[in-house]
Amino acid sequence: MTGLELRELRKTYRSRGRPAVDAVRGIDLNLGSGELLGLLGPSGCGKSTTLRMIAGLEPVTGGDILVGGASVVERPAQQRNIGVAFENYALYPPLSVAENLAFGLKARGRRTRGDVDRKVKEIAERVGLTDLLDARPAGLSSGQKQRVSLARALVREPDVLLLDEPLSHLDAAQRDTTRRELKRIQKDLGHTTILVTHDQEEALSLADRIAVMKDGVIQQLGTPYEIYDNPANVFVADFVGEPAIALLPGIADRDGHARLSDAVRIALPVPVDAGREVVVGIRPEDVRLTAEDGLPARVVAHEPLLESGIATLALDGAERHLLVLTDPEVRLAHDERVRVAADLQHTHVFDAETGEALR
Numbered sequence: 200m201t202g203l204e205l206r207e208l209r210k211t212y213r214s215r216g217r218p219a220v221d222a223v224r225g226i227d228l229n230l231g232s233g234e235l236l237g238l239l240g241p242s243g244c245g246k247s248t249t250l251r252m253i254a255g256l257e258p259v260t261g262g263d264i265l266v267g268g269a270s271v272v273e274r275p276a277q278q279r280n281i282g283v284a285f286e287n288y289a290l291y292p293p294l295s296v297a298e299n300l301a302f303g304l305k306a307r308g309r310r311t312r313g314d315v316d317r318k319v320k321e322i323a324e325r326v327g328l329t330d331l332l333d334a335r336p337a338g339l340s341s342g343q344k345q346r347v348s349l350a351r352a353l354v355r356e357p358d359v360l361l362l363d364e365p366l367s368h369l370d371a372a373q374r375d376t377t378r379r380e381l382k383r384i385q386k387d388l389g390h391t392t393i394l395v396t397h398d399q400e401e402a403l404s405l406a407d408r409i410a411v412m413k414d415g416v417i418q419q420l421g422t423p424y425e426i427y428d429n430p431a432n433v434f435v436a437d438f439v440g441e442p443a444i445a446l447l448p449g450i451a452d453r454d455g456h457a458r459l460s461d462a463v464r465i466a467l468p469v470p471v472d473a474g475r476e477v478v479v480g481i482r483p484e485d486v487r488l489t490a491e492d493g494l495p496a497r498v499v500a501h502e503p504l505l506e507s508g509i510a511t512l513a514l515d516g517a518e519r520h521l522l523v524l525t526d527p528e529v530r531l532a533h534d535e536r537v538r539v540a541a542d543l544q545h546t547h548v549f550d551a552e553t554g555e556a557l558r
């Protein structure tokens with residue numbers, strides 16, 4: 200297997216009569232052999248454009264793409280040996296599953312019929328499609344189509360595998376099973392893989408490392424734990440985590456606290472110059488209700504769920520709400536007065552102007 204490297208990769212779309220769109224603004228990535236990188240970001244951040252440039256389906260505006268250390272940026276798609284499984288499957292309806300899988304292999308030539316059949320059967324078995332080899336795409340479920348699309352990318356033994364929103368058309372139950380299968384297959388076969396998704400759960404559970412992207416720029420690159428525990432800026436903190444982190448504006452004071460309102464001061468995890476405007480980030484699992492002298496708050500809403508509840512609280516005088524996970528037996532009434540304590544070790548602080556984490 201081989202690694203993949205992107206160097207200063209850029210894409211500007213220019214069309215007559217319209218302003219140019221800088222879809223990808225110089226990204227650098229280096230994937231080790233067999234690594235699965237999740238490219239995560241909101242709609243329009245440039246994920247698909249990046250994938251299409253790597254696959255050779257979109258010319259680059261600048262930068263380089265290296266597979267196994269060799270530049271492929273000048274090569275047409277067919278000569279890059281990169282497998283792509285698209286979100287919309289792109290299967291040929293008149294062909295059976297076996298023929299869909301064989302199509303790419305035959306198009307590349309150099310294989311006998313027996314070779315093609317053997318390879319198709321081997322991949323079908325890996326991906327769990329053996330019983331469906333004679334079926335037509337129209338008769339398959341979304342999950343099965345997704346597997347055919349994946350198998351078709353794998354059958355060519357690509358150096359690099361690109362997965363574009365592979366689970367987006369599946370229902371919740373199928374998504375869980377397919378996600379586990381995908382992880383198993385990718386680890387078994389050891390392909391260097393980029394998985395494009397806007398779904399943080401998919402990225403957090405599948406990827407070895409995640410690149411969080413916004414407006415064509417990588418905001419942070421790290422393991423799922425690094426991204427979740429140490430978000431580099433307000434955008435990453437807000438985008439990763441469900442229920443979302445509370446981001447509370449405040450002003451640092453002289454003794455290591457931020458003043459969120461006249462009534463509420465919260466301890467900061469790092470020294471910050473007095474008077475600096477900050478945003479304090481607290482995840483719902485890092486706050487708890489407390490009987491002692493915690494921060495005063497009012498209950499805005501409480502959803503008691505089976506495993507743990509979620510309370511929305513208004514800290515006295517603060518503009519933004521704070522979410523708190525509550526124990527299953529807890530019931531809170533609207534407008535009830537409570538006190539909360541945040542875990543200092545897991546409190547995040549960002550510069551209010553730049554949004555960058557202060558560490």
Ligand SMILES: Nc1ncnc2c1ncn2[C@@H]1O[C@H](COP(=O)(O)OP(=O)(O)OP(=O)(O)O)[C@@H](O)[C@H]1O
Pocket residue numbers: 212213214220221222240241242243244245246247248249397
């Ligand atoms: N062919 C094109 N011509 C002009 N602009 C384009 C073209 N394709 C994409 N764009 C623009 O480039 C930016 C990035 O689009 P891209 O499809 O790469 O984002 P994405 O993160 O994959 O979004 P989604 O998750 O919605 O697919 C967007 O502003 C989009 O409107």
